[in-house]
Amino acid sequence: MATVTYDSATRIYPGAKDPAVDQLDIDIEDGEFLVLVGPSGCGKSTSLRMLAGLEDVDQGSIRIGERDVTHLPPKDRDIAMVFQNYALYPHMTVADNMGFALKIAGVNKSEIRQKVEDAAKILDLQGYLDRKPKALSGGQRQRVAMGRAIVREPQVFLMDEPLSNLDAKLRVQTRTQIASLQRRLGITTVYVTHDQVEAMTMGDRVAVLKDGLLQQVDSPRRMYDKPKNLFVAGFIGSPAMNLVEVPITDGGVKFGNSVVPVEREALSGASDKGDTTVTVGCRPEHFDIVNGDGGGKLDKDEKASKSKDEHAGLAVHVDVVEELGADGYVFGSAEIGGGEKDLVIRVSGREVPEKGSTIHVVPRAGETHVFATSSGERLSD
Numbered sequence: 001m002a003t004v005t006y007d008s009a010t011r012i013y014p015g016a017k018d019p020a021v022d023q024l025d026i027d028i029e030d031g032e033f034l035v036l037v038g039p040s041g042c043g044k045s046t047s048l049r050m051l052a053g054l055e056d057v058d059q060g061s062i063r064i065g066e067r068d069v070t071h072l073p074p075k076d077r078d079i080a081m082v083f084q085n086y087a088l089y090p091h092m093t094v095a096d097n098m099g100f101a102l103k104i105a106g107v108n109k110s111e112i113r114q115k116v117e118d119a120a121k122i123l124d125l126q127g128y129l130d131r132k133p134k135a136l137s138g139g140q141r142q143r144v145a146m147g148r149a150i151v152r153e154p155q156v157f158l159m160d161e162p163l164s165n166l167d168a169k170l171r172v173q174t175r176t177q178i179a180s181l182q183r184r185l186g187i188t189t190v191y192v193t194h195d196q197v198e199a200m201t202m203g204d205r206v207a208v209l210k211d212g213l214l215q216q217v218d219s220p221r222r223m224y225d226k227p228k229n230l231f232v233a234g235f236i237g238s239p240a241m242n243l244v245e246v247p248i249t250d251g252g253v254k255f256g257n258s259v260v261p262v263e264r265e266a267l268s269g270a271s272d273k274g275d276t277t278v279t280v281g282c283r284p285e286h287f288d289i290v291n292g293d294g295g296g297k298l299d300k301d302e303k304a305s306k307s308k309d310e311h312a313g314l315a316v317h318v319d320v321v322e323e324l325g326a327d328g329y330v331f332g333s334a335e336i337g338g339g340e341k342d343l344v345i346r347v348s349g350r351e352v353p354e355k356g357s358t359i360h361v362v363p364r365a366g367e368t369h370v371f372a373t374s375s376g377e378r379l380s381d
């Protein structure tokens with residue numbers, strides 16, 4: 001087991017103008033499950049391949065534990081990689097596939113057999129050791145690829161989209177299995193995915209990349225609750241956070257009729273930069289329906305007592321309703337900051353409003369986010 005340190009690690013592909021990975025700094029703890037996530041082309045595979053030794057590091061360095069591995073060949077790094085396509089040898093049995101790296105390393109036959117059987121037990125592959133990969137399901141092949149990594153008992157696991165060839169249901173099952181297996185083995189793991197749900201459900205911490213630049217590295221909870229900038233706010237969460245540009249006014253920031261508290265210094269910081277607007281964010285589940293229309297949450301007495309709030313509510317015209325069973329999502333539009341803005345609002349699956357109706361909502365106190373419109377940086381706490 002070991003820590004992994006990216007220290008200003010940079011990769012510039014020959015002939016490229018901009019770095020594919022630009023001064024990446026991440027300290028990964030011993031035994032940690034770190035997920036690299038971001039849109040296509042953001043540099044996550046390159047970052048992983050730099051750690052694997054499959055891509056040059058042009059500036060900066062990478063360490064595994066105390067060892068500087070920046071210029072070591074892959075075989076000397078004590079890592080095991082699980083690829084997207086599994087890269088199993090079709091002519092070898094499952095057992096031979098799993099034990100191949102140990103055979104090359106000169107480990108004796110009985111020890112290899114023991115390690116393969118131990119890994120097969122963990123992965124529920126005992127009954128398949130004599131089969132060839134073509135006689136396995138996608139999920140079983142994926143487990144063989146995992147098994148091949150496990151038998152090597154490496155210091156670090158590297159995984160590049162290992163679930164992308166599985167269907168949606170199996171992907172959900174397998175991600176839970178991989179996450180719990182990793183926790184059991186306690187081996188430091190770096191995992192690449194473009195799927196933010198996968199990132200949030202599997203990682204101890206998540207690192208979001210964009211255009212080769214690290215945007216934020218944090219626990220899934222913090223990433224969701226306190227996105228550092230507009231990009232992370234829009235990327236993490238599904239459906240995405242509602243982000244609306246509104247004018248800066250003296251009393252703070254107005255979202256419909258609700259005033260969103262922002263520290264005075266943060267606002268003056270934004271206006272010092274010449275910004276006349278800020279961007280306010282509110283997640284779909286952080287709106288309260290205040291008039292009961294369509295929301296139906298409030299009984300008559302409550303409605304009467306809430307009558308004051310009705311005036312505070314933002315009128316949202318319901319364009320489309322997506323019913324997902326437990327939840328429903330209202331896709332609507334509202335007038336905010338002098339313009340018509342699209343909004344997504346989560347409602348209870350049993351109380352979805354009619355398409356074409358109007359509901360009134362207020363962003364829940366303490367659940368709004370404020371970002372500088374020009375730089376995208378977070379202004380609110």
Ligand SMILES: Nc1ncnc2c1ncn2[C@@H]1O[C@H](COP(=O)(O)OP(=O)(O)OP(=O)(O)O)[C@@H](O)[C@H]1O
Nearest residue numbers: 013016020038039040041042043044045046047194
């Ligand atoms: N061998 C290469 N030669 C030149 N440019 C490359 C090479 N490999 C990747 N790139 C470029 O580097 C950038 C980062 O690529 P990378 O594969 O790391 O992205 P990614 O985030 O893993 O994307 P994806 O999710 O699509 O796999 C991209 O702009 C890509 O076009």
